[in-house]
Amino acid sequence: MSKPLTVWDLPKDEFLAPGHRMCQGCAAAITIRHILKAAGKDVIVVMPTCCGEITSTVYPQTAWRVPWIHVAFENAAAVASGVSAAIEALKRKGEIPEEKDIKVIAIGGDGGTFDIGFQALSGTLERGDNVLYVCYDNEAYMNTGIQRSGATPLGAWTTTTPVGKVWRGEWRPKKRKDLIAIAIAHNVPYAATANPAFPVDLYTKVKKALSIKGPKLIHVLSTCVPGWRIEPEKAVEIAKLAVLTGMWINYEYENGVYRVTTPVPKRKPVSVYLRLQGRFRHLTDEDIKKIQELVDADVERINKLVGKQVIGPVES
Amino acid sequence: MGKVLPLGGNYAVAYAVKACKPDVITAYPISPQTTIVERLSEFVANGELDAEFLHVESEHSALSVAIGAAAAGARTYSATCSQGLALMNELLYIMSHVRLPMVLTIVARALSAPINIWNDHSDFMSVIDSGWIMMMSASNQEAYDEIMLAYRIAEDPRVLLPVITSMDGYIQSHVVEPVEVVDDEDVISFAPKRKSWVTLDPDKPVTMGAVGDPNWYFEFQRQLWEAMKESRAVFDEAVAEFSKKFGRDYSAIETYKLDDAEVAIVGMGSFMGTIKAYVDRARKNGVKVGTLRVKLYRPFPSEDIVRALSNVKLVGVMDRALVPGSPTGGFLHSDVACAVRQAGLDVKTLGYIAGLGGKLLTMDNVKQMVDILLKYKDVKEVPKEPFFIGVRE
Numbered sequence: 001m002s003k004p005l006t007v008w009d010l011p012k013d014e015f016l017a018p019g020h021r022m023c024q025g026c027a028a029a030i031t032i033r034h035i036l037k038a039a040g041k042d043v044i045v046v047m048p049t050c051c052g053e054i055t056s057t058v059y060p061q062t063a064w065r066v067p068w069i070h071v072a073f074e075n076a077a078a079v080a081s082g083v084s085a086a087i088e089a090l091k092r093k094g095e096i097p098e099e100k101d102i103k104v105i106a107i108g109g110d111g112g113t114f115d116i117g118f119q120a121l122s123g124t125l126e127r128g129d130n131v132l133y134v135c136y137d138n139e140a141y142m143n144t145g146i147q148r149s150g151a152t153p154l155g156a157w158t159t160t161t162p163v164g165k166v167w168r169g170e171w172r173p174k175k176r177k178d179l180i181a182i183a184i185a186h187n188v189p190y191a192a193t194a195n196p197a198f199p200v201d202l203y204t205k206v207k208k209a210l211s212i213k214g215p216k217l218i219h220v221l222s223t224c225v226p227g228w229r230i231e232p233e234k235a236v237e238i239a240k241l242a243v244l245t246g247m248w249i250n251y252e253y254e255n256g257v258y259r260v261t262t263p264v265p266k267r268k269p270v271s272v273y274l275r276l277q278g279r280f281r282h283l284t285d286e287d288i289k290k291i292q293e294l295v296d297a298d299v300e301r302i303n304k305l306v307g308k309q310v311i312g313p314v315e316s
Numbered sequence: 317m318g319k320v321l322p323l324g325g326n327y328a329v330a331y332a333v334k335a336c337k338p339d340v341i342t343a344y345p346i347s348p349q350t351t352i353v354e355r356l357s358e359f360v361a362n363g364e365l366d367a368e369f370l371h372v373e374s375e376h377s378a379l380s381v382a383i384g385a386a387a388a389g390a391r392t393y394s395a396t397c398s399q400g401l402a403l404m405n406e407l408l409y410i411m412s413h414v415r416l417p418m419v420l421t422i423v424a425r426a427l428s429a430p431i432n433i434w435n436d437h438s439d440f441m442s443v444i445d446s447g448w449i450m451m452m453s454a455s456n457q458e459a460y461d462e463i464m465l466a467y468r469i470a471e472d473p474r475v476l477l478p479v480i481t482s483m484d485g486y487i488q489s490h491v492v493e494p495v496e497v498v499d500d501e502d503v504i505s506f507a508p509k510r511k512s513w514v515t516l517d518p519d520k521p522v523t524m525g526a527v528g529d530p531n532w533y534f535e536f537q538r539q540l541w542e543a544m545k546e547s548r549a550v551f552d553e554a555v556a557e558f559s560k561k562f563g564r565d566y567s568a569i570e571t572y573k574l575d576d577a578e579v580a581i582v583g584m585g586s587f588m589g590t591i592k593a594y595v596d597r598a599r600k601n602g603v604k605v606g607t608l609r610v611k612l613y614r615p616f617p618s619e620d621i622v623r624a625l626s627n628v629k630l631v632g633v634m635d636r637a638l639v640p641g642s643p644t645g646g647f648l649h650s651d652v653a654c655a656v657r658q659a660g661l662d663v664k665t666l667g668y669i670a671g672l673g674g675k676l677l678t679m680d681n682v683k684q685m686v687d688i689l690l691k692y693k694d695v696k697e698v699p700k701e702p703f704f705i706g707v708r709e
Contacts, residue, residue, distance in 0.1 A: 041518055042518045043518065044388065044516045044518065046384065053527075054527055057523050057525075057526040057527055058526065058527045058529060059526040059527060059528050059529070059532050060526075060532070062523035062526060064521065064523050065521060066518060066521050067516035067517060067518055067520075067521045067522055067523075067524075068516075068521070068522075068523045068524065069383075069384070069387050069516060069523075069524040069525050070524070070525035070526070071380060071383050071384070071407065071410055071414075071525055072380070072406055072407060072410060074376070075376060075377060075380035075407070078372065078376075078377035078380035078381050078384070079380045079381070079383055079384035079387075080384060081370060081372075081377075081381050081384065082340065082342070082370070082380065082381035082382060082383060082384025082385035082386075082387075082388070082390075082392075083384040083385065083387065083388040083516060084384075085340045085342075085368035085370055085381065085384075085385055085390070086339060086340055086368070086384070086385040086386075086387075086388035086389055086390035086392075087388060088368050089339035089340055089366075089367060089368040089385075089390055090339060090388070090389055090390060092366065093339065093366065095389065096389075102518055119373055119374060119376075119377070120373070120374075120376070120377050120380065122373065123372055123373035123374075123377050126373075127370065127371065129370075
């Protein structure tokens with residue numbers, strides 16, 4: 001068995017140029033940077049309307065050192081399918097050399113994936129198009145100013161789920177919809193979650209996904225400084241705490257087999273994660289208990305899928 | 317060269333598309349367009365056409381796929397109509413403004429509501445400001461010819477705009493006419509794929525669809541205006557070579573018995589055949605009436621129209637799409653009236669709304685239209701409200 005990778009082993013190439021306008025501490029920037037390290041230069045990136053799009057390509061500047069296209073909000077998957085089909089056809093007709101391995105990656109936010117882009121994503125996944133779709137999930141419409149999305153978790157304050165006398169943040173009583181399960185239900189060969197605090201894991205997953213033909217999906221938690229009401233220097237720490245509390249589980253699915261890539265033998269209580277974020281500051285102990293129960297159930301579900309207890313109980 | 321086949325308009329278009337060798341075809345089924353992509357599927361299925369065919373889950377994704385494919389360097393084709401075109405709407409503007417060539421066929425059909433699958437021009441007219449070059453045929457031969465003209469114009473480096481070709485739903489799409497189908501080699505030599513546009517290439521990375529802030533957005537729009545204007549010269553070159561090569565005419569407008577006409581009917585699409593037939597009848601009774609059919613709608617052939625109508629007293633413009641609340645009730649009438657006014661012509665115009673949602677145009681209806689013209693031809697003030705032809709009041 002080869003030595004495990006460390007950050008020092010990742011390619012030095014930078015295909016996302018510095019000087020983009022993403023916020024200080026933005027996890028999307030970290031995520032995109034590592035996706036591109038894994039992809040290398042022969043890639044075409046498609047982005048829907050999202051924070052990463054609007055901040056990286058203000059004409060006449062661009063932060064992208066690889067070919068990149070934005071078309072609209074709800075169609076990144078379909079545009080990526082079109083790019084992929086073109087490559088396929090042009091290779092067959094000799095316009096692109098057969099041996100040139102050009103990868104196609106769509107990178108969208110949670111609004112563009114869970115909500116408005118959901119239909120196009122389903123089309124791409126069910127057809128089996130050769131596309132890697134990455135959702136960087138900051139759990140609300142951050143680009144338009146922190147509005148509630150289909151990915152906003154229970155209790156979170158947003159500008160459209162404000163905290164008042166009647167409302168107490170997002171009230172959906174269950175865990176939000178399960179993007180990975182939805183991808184798997186489309187019979188994709190590969191689906192995974194990842195987290196910017198674990199860049200080597202993210203890098204490895206993107207690498208693996210790109211080596212597989214067909215539709216792949218990677219769902220990445222993306223801590224958001226203005227949207228989560230956190231300090232920029234806490235962005236990675238909070239992303240890490242998401243994993244250590246079981247609020248986020250790093251795992252992958254490959255041809256019917258589930259594997260947790262970041263085992264957590266002893267979990268921290270979710271309050272450790274929630275209490276660092278302004279968007280959850282209104283939560284009562286009772287509210288937090290409810291969230292803890294949701295997380296416990298999810299941990300149990302994942303342990304069952306894996307077939308052993310890789311995520312342990314909450315440490316006392 | 318070629319052979320004459322009995323073809324419905326949709327099959328005629330499918331033959332033309334096949335001959336143009338698109339790399340990527342993508343579409344969603346919608347009546348009356350569907351048989352175009354059915355036939356194209358058959359061509360791909362039996363190996364006659366080497367293309368990627370993407371069965372998308374909506375028209376929105378069809379045009380999204382097309383944009384991605386064209387951006388990556390593919391010659392791309394799709395077809396739609398009515399609600400499908402409406403669902404594509406935001407992407408029509410994006411495709412033209414990112415300056416990607418493709419060809420899209422609209423098999424013209426009414427827009428809901430009430431839901432109606434029959435023919436009028438309300439879908440076509442709903443996208444006339446989208447930055448696409450737009451043509452509308454009146455015969456299946458023209459529907460066929462438009463495809464190769466469209467690819468040639470779209471991919472010309474002086475243009476780089478997508479092109480809409482169109483025909484009337486059912487009246488053309490499902491009615492068989494003799495169509496001269498040219499040999500595929502002759503089609504592709506007339507409209508060879510040109511690598512004229514910027515593409516997504518890892519060896520020459522570009523950013524497409526960047527944010528255009530107030531400092532740049534307007535400049536992009538200005539360039540599109542120029543490209544659209546320039547496309548007219550490219551269109552003229554293309555149709556000149558087309559007629560030399562294939563011995564058929566395609567022009568921005570078609571005129572019929574206008575030379576000595578006192579009154580004229582202007583319109584688009586297949587209804588103009590009925591109107592021409594009535595003109596022949598009326599001429600026998602000494603009525604000096606002629607017709608003008610607009611084939612190229614964007615860029616609008618103002619000069620051609622003005623030249624053709626300069627000696628006419630009164631023009632009746634038939635719109636097959638209603639624009640509620642507008643000055644004339646129809647875009648074609650507004651555009652014709654504007655062209656005439658800009659040229660300083662002393663020609664009056666009035667408007668008809670006809671044939672909405674598949675209501676057919678009878679000879680009696682055309683008689684009514686001509687009688688209206690005769691009634692008002694020497695009157696100073698003509699009605700501003702459109703005449704609704706063939707509707708139950």
